Amino acid sequence: MPTSDHPPPALELIGLVKRFGAKTAVHDVTLAVPAGSFYGLVGPNGAGKTTSLSMAVGLLRPDAGHARIFGADVWADPVGARSRVGVLPDGLALPERLTGRELLVHLARLRGLSRDTAAARAEELLDLLDLLDAERTLVNDYSTGMRKKIGLATALLHGPRLLVLDEPFEAVDPVSALTIRGMLRAFVDGGGSVVLSSHVMALVEQLCDRVAVIAAGRVVAAGTIAEVRAGDSLEDRFVELVGAGVTGRRAPSWLAS
């Protein structure tokens, strides 16, 4: 049992395995995200990041292994685990016939917040994420980046201590990205923990203090940014770890002519 001298990690993945038919998408992924850290998860397309994060937060049942959020097992104690985490999943399904404000207030009420608190948090998040102008727009008519931002707002609503965000900056404009970065940084500075996946190495290098590299469903490197970079840029190290055989490839001959 964790003691107060040794608080449990914000997120712990222990031997996670996921198979889809004959394909093993995630092989024995083990990771610990210390409380208070800003953790990046990187890896090539199809490496198993989304599958791992989905199992980490209880959206996908693993074939083997465990996930714990602040010591609470995601499957044995789903209420305890999920109350402490805010999730931005990949391809988030949203109620399409609501405006952003209606959606946020509705979800906040479902999570047990009072009417006044729900309204105040919805207003603050819409303002912060620059969605107030789209006050009357239905989520169905949101752009990809707006959907990402409203998804992030839904993850923040209940004031979780851990955020698990699958590619939160994908399709988000640079000004909104700066706002989101500032929000996440302030959240971590205030004692929160963040795990995010991203394909943008420079962003992970600037924002995160720890990183894990996943390739073909396995963790191939994990540690502080400095440990994983090992003196190189994160991008160079990433290519070295997972990009074998890619650098010499050329465009198809018919494309250049």
Ligand SMILES: Nc1ncnc2c1ncn2[C@@H]1O[C@H](COP(=O)(O)OP(=O)(O)OP(=O)(O)O)[C@@H](O)[C@H]1O
């Ligand atoms: N529901 C599913 N059914 C079958 N195969 C799946 C399913 N979900 C994921 N996979 C496979 O599992 C592997 C890992 O996919 P995953 O989405 O976790 O990768 P990723 O690292 O998030 O990729 P990307 O960076 O492209 O988003 C891929 O080979 C993918 O085709």
